[in-house]
Amino acid sequence: MAFIDKTIEVAADVHEVYEAWTAFESYPRFMETIETVTVAEDEHLHWVALVEDDTYEWDAEVVQHLSDESVTWRAIDGRETGEVRFEKLTAKMTKVTYQLDFDPAAWEGKADTVRHWMNRRVEKDLENFKRRVEPSV
Helix, strand or coil: CEEEEEEEEECCCHHHHHHHHCCHHHHHHCCCCEEEEEECCCCEEEEEEEECCEEEEEEEEEEEEECCCEEEEEECCCCEEEEEEEEEEECCEEEEEEEEEECHHHHCCCHHHHHHHHHHHHHHHHHHHHHHHCCCC
16 A cells, blocks of 8 residues: 645635545546546445546545545545644634545555655645635635
8 A cells, every 4th residue: 555645725714625525526627537426325436547548437435524634535446545643723714634545556556656746636636626726816
């Protein structure tokens, strides 16, 4: 397994940030490789990603929601588990911490290449999320 731990500060209220992150079907708007996320009633998520002309699909479940604090998930096939935590810094500043344990072998590539790609992907997704959530100046 490999582990990623990234943090970013978002200039928005913790509740707004939490609500934006838990709107799972909006992930394609800030996660570049994600084509769709479909949510079932029981908080199961079906993911479709396009990575270098290859389509990957997997199912995950939300394990825990703590309103305005965190969301935790795990892939049904064991390829990853993750948690995003939200910490109120001020009335309009939130720290977002994204942690991901993943199995590079599940992504059908060389382990080092997959680790590097996932690390970049998480960084970029967080930056895109920040731009999407922060109010325009």
